[in-house]
Amino acid sequence: MSDSDSDIELTLSANALAALQEFKQEEQQRQEEFQKLYKQSDEDFQNKVQKEGMNLFKEDWQLSQFWYNDNTADTLARALLEGADSETVIAVVSAPSVYAAIQKMPKEDIPTEHIYLFEFDTRFELLAGKDHFVYYDYNKPTEFESSIKGKVDRLLIDPPFLNDDCQTKSSITAKTLLAPNDKSKTQNASLKHRLISCTGERMHEIMFNVYPDIHITTFLPEHANGLSNEFRCYANFEWDAWKFTQV
Numbered sequence: 001m002s003d004s005d006s007d008i009e010l011t012l013s014a015n016a017l018a019a020l021q022e023f024k025q026e027e028q029q030r031q032e033e034f035q036k037l038y039k040q041s042d043e044d045f046q047n048k049v050q051k052e053g054m055n056l057f058k059e060d061w062q063l064s065q066f067w068y069n070d071n072t073a074d075t076l077a078r079a080l081l082e083g084a085d086s087e088t089v090i091a092v093v094s095a096p097s098v099y100a101a102i103q104k105m106p107k108e109d110i111p112t113e114h115i116y117l118f119e120f121d122t123r124f125e126l127l128a129g130k131d132h133f134v135y136y137d138y139n140k141p142t143e144f145e146s147s148i149k150g151k152v153d154r155l156l157i158d159p160p161f162l163n164d165d166c167q168t169k170s171s172i173t174a175k176t177l178l179a180p181n182d183k184s185k186t187q188n189a190s191l192k193h194r195l196i197s198c199t200g201e202r203m204h205e206i207m208f209n210v211y212p213d214i215h216i217t218t219f220l221p222e223h224a225n226g227l228s229n230e231f232r233c234y235a236n237f238e239w240d241a242w243k244f245t246q247v
Contacts (some may be wrong), residue, residue, distance in 0.1 A: 069224045073101035075241050076196065076221075080154050082239060083190020084111045088153050091177050093118040093136065093170070095158040095198070097224075100127060111188075116148060118173075120160075141172035152177040154194040162200040170197075171210035194237050201230040217242035 068076070076098045080090050090112065092099045099117045102110060117128040118136035125133040134146045138160065155178055159170040174195065181193040195214065197207065198221045207214060211234070219233040219242035238244055 066223045066225065067097040068095070068101075069222050070101070072221045072223070073097045075219065076156055076198070076233075077101040077105065079196060079235075079239060079241060080115075080156055080194065081105075081109070081111060083186055083188045084154065085187040086112055087114070088112045088186055088192065089114040089116075089148055089151050089179075090154045091116045091118060091148065091152045091156070093155065093157040093173060093177075094120070094138070094160055095156055096121075096124045096127060098156055098158075099124075103127070114148075116146070118144065118146075136173070138166055138169050138173065141169040142176050144173075146177075149176055151179050153179055153192040156196040156198075158198045162203055164206045167199065167203055167206045168210055174211075191237065195235065197234045198231060199234070201232045204232070204234075207234050211236070215244040218245050 067073075076095070080092070080098075081102065084090070088111065092102075092115070096117060096119055099115070102115060116132050116134055117124060118134045119128075120135070120137050122135060127133075134144055136144050155174055157170055157174050159166045174197070178195065179193070184192050186192050195211065197211070197214070199207065201216075204216060213236045214234045215236065217233045217235050217238070221231045221233050223231075233242065235242070
């Protein structure tokens with residue numbers, strides 16, 4: 001190895017070390033910010049969420065975290081809330097950007113207080129609050145503490161990984177949470193039962209297997225930082241923002 005090669009190697013190592021140190025400092029600052037938020041009043045935190053939304057939470061690609069862009073998050077949030085009433089129970093599973101979109105809405109546009117976030121990343125307890133956050137690991141699809149098992153009227157689930165195992169286990173969670181679909185309606189004359197799952201287009205075969213009444217819709221979910229995988233919105237209902245389509 002020449003002296004020049006050795007110098008380059010040392011330079012790269014120094015650069016890598018500096019990058020690692022910068023990353024650690026950013027994470028430390030972010031953790032300190034979260035600790036400050038814990039100590040703030042609910043009103044202070046809600047004001048911060050209103051202003052910054054998902055910018056408060058850095059994506060962790062190792063957890064397959066990719067936040068929706070504002071239009072997608074808002075559309076999915078409205079799909080869950082449209083026609084709901086004060087008794088409607090809603091669960092958002094592995095899609096915190098949609099939960100954040102709901103929280104940013106004017107209070108008069110949120111008809112129910114029964115809205116829960118199921119997430120593996122415990123940072124999002126800050127977003128939902130202790131009473132509406134449920135720690136959830138898709139690898140243990142029924143092993144979570146929640147009083148709303150079998151009582152959810154409307155559910156959005158975004159399986160974190162594009163493989164059959166994750167889709168199947170996530171569907172078990174969905175079926176564990178959902179109330180029976182008895183075709184009943186809300187006080188606003190809308191069907192109570194709604195199921196939405198956003199995942200890759202290439203997952204359509206397993207999706208049709210695990211959710212017999214689901215369809216691909218015309219709505220195309222988009223992510224804030226872009227993804228190479230082609231995503232689709234699957235649902236068992238139509239409304240103003242989408243219709244059913246074919247594969």
